[in-house]
Amino acid sequence: MKSATLLRLIAAAAVLMACSIPTRRADAFYPEEHQRVARLSLYLLGEMYPATFDRCLKLDGRDSIIRTMRYENISYAPEKPTLISGLIERIAWESLSPDFFRDLEFVDVDFSIDDPHDDSVLKNDDEAMYSTKEDLFLEIFFALFGAPHGNFTSYNHFINIGSYGKSRFDDYDGYSYQFIQEFGNQYQTDAKLLGKALDEGTIWYNSDAYVHAPGQQWYDGCSPSVERYSFPTRYPSRVEELKVRFPLAKNIGSENCGVPFSVFLPVDNVARFWYGRFLETGDPLDLGPIMHAIGDASIPHHAAGYLGNWHQAYETGMTDIVLAVVDSNSDRDEIKKIVESWDRIDGDVPDGLAPGDYTKTPAINWSVEDLVTWMALHAYRQYIEDYEPHYRSNRSHVIFFDKARELIILGTAMNVIVLKKALSEY
Ligand SMILES: [Zn+2]
Numbered sequence: 001m002k003s004a005t006l007l008r009l010i011a012a013a014a015v016l017m018a019c020s021i022p023t024r025r026a027d028a029f030y031p032e033e034h035q036r037v038a039r040l041s042l043y044l045l046g047e048m049y050p051a052t053f054d055r056c057l058k059l060d061g062r063d064s065i066i067r068t069m070r071y072e073n074i075s076y077a078p079e080k081p082t083l084i085s086g087l088i089e090r091i092a093w094e095s096l097s098p099d100f101f102r103d104l105e106f107v108d109v110d111f112s113i114d115d116p117h118d119d120s121v122l123k124n125d126d127e128a129m130y131s132t133k134e135d136l137f138l139e140i141f142f143a144l145f146g147a148p149h150g151n152f153t154s155y156n157h158f159i160n161i162g163s164y165g166k167s168r169f170d171d172y173d174g175y176s177y178q179f180i181q182e183f184g185n186q187y188q189t190d191a192k193l194l195g196k197a198l199d200e201g202t203i204w205y206n207s208d209a210y211v212h213a214p215g216q217q218w219y220d221g222c223s224p225s226v227e228r229y230s231f232p233t234r235y236p237s238r239v240e241e242l243k244v245r246f247p248l249a250k251n252i253g254s255e256n257c258g259v260p261f262s263v264f265l266p267v268d269n270v271a272r273f274w275y276g277r278f279l280e281t282g283d284p285l286d287l288g289p290i291m292h293a294i295g296d297a298s299i300p301h302h303a304a305g306y307l308g309n310w311h312q313a314y315e316t317g318m319t320d321i322v323l324a325v326v327d328s329n330s331d332r333d334e335i336k337k338i339v340e341s342w343d344r345i346d347g348d349v350p351d352g353l354a355p356g357d358y359t360k361t362p363a364i365n366w367s368v369e370d371l372v373t374w375m376a377l378h379a380y381r382q383y384i385e386d387y388e389p390h391y392r393s394n395r396s397h398v399i400f401f402d403k404a405r406e407l408i409i410l411g412t413a414m415n416v417i418v419l420k421k422a423l424s425e426y
């Protein structure tokens with residue numbers, strides 16, 4: 001074990017203690033909330049468009065990708081429903097599952113770079129992992145502090161609206177610590193992190209790690225998410241793009257190296273991939289991850305690109321708000337009215353959206369990536385107008401109940417229109 005690893009252990013312990021709610025994750029809309037919103041969306045689809053809903057129930061496509069997906073076995077994931085539970089429950093479960101995919105591999109570099117997949121005694125110092133759970137040394141700290149595990153795949157569940165005009169890969173980039181350092185404000189610090197901000201501390205902990213991506217040595221298909229969610233427009237190929245996105249690391253944090261200088265895939269690309277899969281396969285389970293992407297795009301912190309700034313506290317607050325929307329007849333009526341207003345053919349379909357395009361009215365013939373981006377534009381506006389000023393002057397968590405509820409209502413309506421779109425286009 002090198003000294004950087006020791007430092008990582010201390011930092012990780014501090015980060016994990018800072019995330020004071022055991023058995024919950026720090027960087028994802030909670031599983032049960034994704035599941036509840038997906039269930040409500042399918043129910044409303046059935047009420048509004050019974051013929052389309054019936055078509056969903058009769059689908060018999062089988063997607064090898066989603067059906068053979070390897071999941072992180074994390075204790076707080078609700079149990080996977082069986083065939084007997086019915087299709088709706090299974091789709092709703094797949095809407096929480098993307099946070100548990102084992103499809104983004106980090107390699108922790110020790111000494112000089114070597115084959116992370118070679119376990120032989122003399123060559124096994126570099127360690128490949130899909131979640132913090134696989135870090136042998138960290139397990140000791142997990143045991144001591146009872147802290148939650150993090151799965152790396154959810155780094156792909158952000159879309160940084162602030163990167164518009166400055167983005168490096170897509171019209172809006174995904175999570176990138178380098179971007180936060182240059183353009184962002186990190187307010188939430190923790191004494192246990194020696195005063196470091198949450199993004200800073202978490203990323204510092206991963207500064208000697210890199211994302212194992214195509215084009216790199218020893219890559220053997222171990223990070224399928226980056227291949228699936230990359231749609232290059234500025235590079236000649238996926239491999240070329242991914243090589244620049246995910247620079248290699250050294251055994252200590254260094255300029256332009258590793259996770260801190262990586263640009264993860266944006267969440268609208270996640271939706272685009274699963275939407276495309278659904279149209280190819282007709283597997284209703286592919287609809288789940290699309291709804292996950294819409295849910296994550298509707299979290300202000302995901303749209304602003306922060307792991308910290310009371311992101312986790314905001315998502316904890318979602319539980320009551322989601323339950324309130326699910327139980328409210330007037331909210332359901334409002335969702336239906338919104339869906340009806342979007343169920344139209346736009347004669348002037350946008351090709352990408354600028355931050356000011358939140359004023360546009362979505363339509364069923366918009367691309368799924370623009371629909372997801374539109375959702376994120378609304379979440380981002382709340383971040384900038386309401387949350388950022390509060391964080392700046394108060395340095396504390398807040399949740400504006402009505403605002404958060406507004407995003408859940410819009411997100412549920414977006415699920416319904418995207419489900420209808422998918423089921424009509426298949
Ligand atoms: Zn989140």
Ligand SMILES: [Zn+2]
Pocket residue numbers: 027028029098099154157292296
């Ligand atoms: Zn997520």
